Amino acid sequence: MKVVWNADNGRYADNPRALHEAWTARGGDGVDHLWLASSRQAATFPPGVATVPIGTPQAVAALEAADVLVSNTHIQLDRWRKRPGAVYLQTWHGTPLKRIHRDAAFQPPDDVMAELDDDIARWDLLVTPSAEGTRLLRAAFAYRGRVLETGYPRNDVLSAPDRAARRARVRAELGLAEGTTAVLYAPTYRDDEAAPGVDAPLGLDVGALARRLGDDAVVLLRLHHYMGHQSRPAGGGRVQDVGAYPDISDLYLAADVLVTDYSSSMFDFAVTGKPILVFAYDLAHYRDRLRGFTLDLEAEAPGPVLLDQEALTAALLDLPAVAAAQAGRYARFVQRFCALEDGRASERVLEALWAEGLPPG
Known part of the structure; x- marks a missing residue:
């Protein structure tokens, strides 16, 4: 066969x-x-x-x-x-x-x-x-x-019996010390920016975000594979480019919080139960002119929808309180989209x- x-x-x-x-x-x-x-x-x-x-x-x-x-x-x-x-x-x-x-x-x-x-x-x-x-x-x-x-x-690995050991191994590979908060930034692509040669700057200043979060946090940058031409910040220190890491599921396990936009990564990451923040700096353009959504993002996302970097930074600096405030909608999201992920x-x-x-x- x-x-x-x-x-x-x-x-x-x-x-x-x-x-x-x-x-x-x-x-x-x-x-x-x-x-x-x-x-x-x-x-x-x-x-x-x-x-x-x-x-x-x-x-x-x-x-x-x-x-x-x-x-x-x-x-x-x-x-x-x-x-x-x-x-x-x-x-x-x-x-x-x-x-x-x-x-x-x-x-x-x-x-x-x-x-x-x-x-x-x-x-x-x-x-x-x-x-x-x-x-x-x-x-x-x-x-x-x-x-x-x-x-x-x-998503099987996210519920596997060895998920804690896998998390520890991946964090060790990435050099994440005990107690470090790993912020995984995984945006999707934009159709009008995906062609090679198109100037496609990041919508998030990851270096500035890392500096605001301090020494106990690292930003893991995972760009969509369609965006290989997209400009990236210098790696090292508190920003790591993990675009070449083989399996994003391992990064979900290693991370402590996901920052995404309109990516299906939010549906996968929700299996882990860890916080999700939606950074939607171009919400009106993407929703009304470029793609459109299958759900009411601002009402039904598993975490807050944040329109600018200052709001995102504030949410990350107050993450336990933000996660607690979003617990109800997070649970509804998981029940609706992740109930089979066992x-x-x-x-x-x-x-x-x-x-x-x-x-x-």
Whole structure:
């Protein structure tokens, strides 16, 4: 049996990574696993993981020969044809806070949208993190196929028995001393800033924030992988650029608070129960002109929505009181979006694949 994996168009990451690790941990013979890898990411794949360069004829041939395809995004390669009888498992890459696909205010050209719709038509199974996630993803993609409402495999580590040990290991790797408050800043991308060559300064002065927070805090900067061209502050000291860290789930465990904006990271981080602050410096532009939201952010986010850096800094300096004041809405958010995140999502997804008649080993 041949299984082809894709995450973020050529990375070893996200739900496919979690599923791949859970699958291969079971052992067994007769299964060939092959990952699509971008040239920039090929060196980051673990030893022993077979790859094929994405965007090449070899990649198209691999897709068309696969018995199982697992991806967390659209596969856009020369309008490849899925083999009859193959199973295409689409995990997607987050609960959509920002509107996506045909729900979004920002639309790509018609030919690109048609290619994306062609890919959606190939999906046999769609993994969703919650009943609300199912509703949102079905609506965005006009998807009428089968859904696996299991929770997200990438979040299993956040509830795993070894999560405390993993947190300690990652913090040690990052040089975070005992008692240091780790502030993870993980913003999403802006469609009008994502193209290479576009001047895209950070919306947050992370250096100034770190100085205000003092010696007992470190800001961990995790920019979206679409924003590799975005200007970054000098690393070291109380600001660390963790964009190259392999698995953001480890950073969720290491962090003590998440600062984000319109990223689906808030849905994942909420599994940890730790505070979340929403820094929405361009709220009106993003909400009203660029993307739009699937929920009322200011009323339903799991933490306060802060419109300027001074308000964000004040909230971080008074974090216990802010978290206590937000406890009710945080609990409602978790119940709505994270109730299935119990550490067993990978197991449920794989069992569903075996139910398709595929060999489990």
